[in-house]
Amino acid sequence: MRIIDINCRIGAIPVLGNQFTAENLLGSMQKNEVKAAVISSTISDTVDFMAGNRLVYQTVEKYAGKANLFGAVTVNTAFPDESVEEMRKYLFNERMVAVRVVADNRKSPLLHSTCRAIINSQRRYAAPVLIHAKNAADVEVIELLAAEFKTMRFIILGMGEDDWKHAVLAAETNTNISLELSGRISSDKIDYTLKTLGSHRLFYGSSLPYVDGALFKAFVENANIDDGEKADIFFNNGKRLLDNKL
Amino acid sequence: MRIIDINTAYGPYTGASATTGSGELEQRLKAAGVEKAVSLCSYGIYYSYRDGNARTLKTCQESSLLMPAATVDPRGFFGQKELLPKLKEAGFRLLRFFPDLQEWDTEHLVFEDLLRLNADVGLPVMISVTAPGQVTRVFRIAGDLGYPVILQGIGYLQLAETIAAARRSECFMAETSGLSMPATLELLSGSIGADRILFGSGACERSVEIARDFVLSAHIPDGDKEKIFYENSARVLGV
Numbered sequence: 485m486r487i488i489d490i491n492c493r494i495g496a497i498p499v500l501g502n503q504f505t506a507e508n509l510l511g512s513m514q515k516n517e518v519k520a521a522v523i524s525s526t527i528s529d530t531v532d533f534m535a536g537n538r539l540v541y542q543t544v545e546k547y548a549g550k551a552n553l554f555g556a557v558t559v560n561t562a563f564p565d566e567s568v569e570e571m572r573k574y575l576f577n578e579r580m581v582a583v584r585v586v587a588d589n590r591k592s593p594l595l596h597s598t599c600r601a602i603i604n605s606q607r608r609y610a611a612p613v614l615i616h617a618k619n620a621a622d623v624e625v626i627e628l629l630a631a632e633f634k635t636m637r638f639i640i641l642g643m644g645e646d647d648w649k650h651a652v653l654a655a656e657t658n659t660n661i662s663l664e665l666s667g668r669i670s671s672d673k674i675d676y677t678l679k680t681l682g683s684h685r686l687f688y689g690s691s692l693p694y695v696d697g698a699l700f701k702a703f704v705e706n707a708n709i710d711d712g713e714k715a716d717i718f719f720n721n722g723k724r725l726l727d728n729k730l
Numbered sequence: 731m732r733i734i735d736i737n738t739a740y741g742p743y744t745g746a747s748a749t750t751g752s753g754e755l756e757q758r759l760k761a762a763g764v765e766k767a768v769s770l771c772s773y774g775i776y777y778s779y780r781d782g783n784a785r786t787l788k789t790c791q792e793s794s795l796l797m798p799a800a801t802v803d804p805r806g807f808f809g810q811k812e813l814l815p816k817l818k819e820a821g822f823r824l825l826r827f828f829p830d831l832q833e834w835d836t837e838h839l840v841f842e843d844l845l846r847l848n849a850d851v852g853l854p855v856m857i858s859v860t861a862p863g864q865v866t867r868v869f870r871i872a873g874d875l876g877y878p879v880i881l882q883g884i885g886y887l888q889l890a891e892t893i894a895a896a897r898r899s900e901c902f903m904a905e906t907s908g909l910s911m912p913a914t915l916e917l918l919s920g921s922i923g924a925d926r927i928l929f930g931s932g933a934c935e936r937s938v939e940i941a942r943d944f945v946l947s948a949h950i951p952d953g954d955k956e957k958i959f960y961e962n963s964a965r966v967l968g969v
Contacts, residue, residue: 499806499832501778531776532742534749563748588743 485714487518487701488722488730490582490614491641491664491689494543495526495536504693506543510551512697518690520552520722520730522614524584526693528558533586537570544579552730556582556614559606561598568605575609581726584614584641593618594625603629603636612637612725614664620647623654630658639687639725642667643677652680665717666691666700674707674717683709683716687725731946731956733764734963735938736824736856737882737907737930738796740789741772745934752789752796755934759795762931762938765960766969768824770799775828779803787820797967799824799856803832804840814844814851823967825853826882830860836867849875854966856880856905865891873899878966880928883908889918896922903966906958907932907941915948924954928962 496503504526513521523543528536540555547553557574559567574580583606587594594615603613613636617623623644630638638661644651645667655661662685663677677686688704690697704717723730740755742748752769759767771789774782783800790798800822802813817825825848829836836857845868848855855872859865859881865888872879873895882905884892896902904922907930909915918927931941945958963969 496778496781498777499779499803501780501806527777531773532748560748562743566748 485517485705486719487516487688488719488726489513489518489521489690489692490639490687490722490725491666492521492692493524493526493529493694495539497693498526498530506547506553509553509692512690512692513551516690516697516701518697519719520554520726522554522556522582522725524556524558528560528584529586533558533560533563534566534570537574541574541577541580544577548579553579554582554726554729555580556584557611558584558586559602560586560588561595561602562588562592564598564601564605567602571606571609575611578729580611581729582611582614582639583609584616586616594622596625596628599625599629600632603633607633607636612639614639614641616641617644617647617651618642620644620650623647623650626661627654627658630654630661634660636660637662639664641689642691643673648673649676652677655685656680661685662687662721664689665703666695669699669703674704674709678709678713683713684721686717687721688718731763732960733762733929733942734960734967734969735759735764735767735931735933736880736928736963736967737905738767738769738933739772739775740769740934741785743776744772750934752793756793756795758933758938762942764795764931764938767796767933768799768963768967769796770801770826774801775831779806783817783822787822791821797823797969799826800853801826801828802844803828803834804838804844805832805834807840807844809843811847814848814853818851818853822853825855827855827857829864830858830883836864842871845872845875848877852877854878854880856882858883859888859892860885860908862887862891864888865895869895869899869902872901875901877901878903880905880966882930883932885909886911886914889914893918893921896926902926903928903962905930906945907936909944913949915945916950919948919950919954919958924950924957925962927958928966929959
């Protein structure tokens with residue numbers, strides 16, 4: 485089955501320092517039948533979102549025409565001015581397909597006020613907004629943003645981790661919220677999500693290199709859902725996100 | 731008065747801008763009259779100590795003002811015994827630990843391993859201690875290891891613990907950037923002696939001038955201020 489992964493990264497694995505390069509990513513993609521990926525950088529997660537964006541942009545440019553790598557521009561709520569400039573710099577490129585919001589150095593909670601400032605500037609771009617939610621509190625911030633910016637598309641990365649049901653309910657209330665399934669592996673997570681939302685708003689993401697590329701693939705493959713629903717999660721929803729750029 | 735600043739950093743999350751660099755740090759230090767400063771790149775704290783140490787070394791090799799501090803994150807150390815000797819050989823003057831920013835506990839066994847491995851290397855160590863009990867835990871490991879242990883970031887709530895540790899071990903010293911309450915420097919100096927207090931500002935994140943003026947305005951003899959600003963760090967760092 486074909487797969488589009490909307491949540492993976494390149495760069496050094498934080499703390500350990502081992503490099504997970506574009507070549508490593510492509511190897512994992514080949515092994516796991518991933519046809520396309522939306523990438524960001526571990527540098528952006530931890531210390532330097534601007535350096536991470538440079539790496540992502542250089543990578544998608546390098547592999548243009550050779551591999552289906554697309555980029556997400558990371559913006560950081562601690563640095564709104566620089567974040568706006570990063571979006572202006574990169575979102576003109578058709579292979580930079582999304583904006584990813586991180587809060588401070590990723591351990592900080594999302595704050596509505598700081599997210600709002602950046603999202604408000606992002607309105608001029610059509611790119612969907614990817615935001616990792618660590619818990620229910622982060623999901624609530626995304627709900628507030630989605631309710632205010634109704635024409636924008638939000639995708640909750642990690643589904644609120646342990647609070648994934650909260651993320652599902654947030655998406656049920658706000659039709660401009662979709663979910664990316666990495667995070668907690670609960671046996672009833674996919675079933676519950678599809679019963680509540682249908683299969684069109686759940687995206688496949690691997691969380692590479694923090695998680696082995698085969699893990700979430702097996703999670704979907706083993707779910708008690710039909711092949712059409714699996715195809716939506718693995719591929720069709722991601723293809724729509726990429727505006728058929730494959 | 732000559733000044734060595736033992737606690738500075740540059741890079742993302744050390745200033746208001748995402749691009750706070752070593753150039754900005756040097757400007758601020760020079761404006762405050764600092765002659766030498768020990769510094770490190772924030773990549774070493776938040777991303778990867780290997781990457782960060784390489785960046786720090788390169789920056790400091792190109793600077794007449796900055797001296798390199800290395801850092802090792804215990805969560806990413808797997809017992810390679812050659813690491814600390816190599817850091818010393820490369821020219822690092824200080825080994826720093828950040829349990830609070832990296833969210834690990836000073837009870838961490840690997841942290842203990844690193845402190846014990848350093849006994850054969852002898853790099854001065856500086857540890858951020860901002861929570862109750864941290865000084866005690868560090869003392870229990872490093873109290874008799876024989877190299878300087880600088881407690882960085884102590885506020886008035888860590889003063890008693892710091893003084894107790896310093897009274898038990900001559901190797902224990904205190905850095906000034908966390909002090910802000912009136913009379914705390916006087917209390918510290920009167921308790922453990924000015925010979926064991928080192929000036930640190932916490933720049934770029936914090937103001938060098940305010941940290942400097944806090945020491946300058948303390949009611950202690952000028953000779954003690956000279957020790958705190960310069961002589962103690964010069965001795966510990968081998969300047």
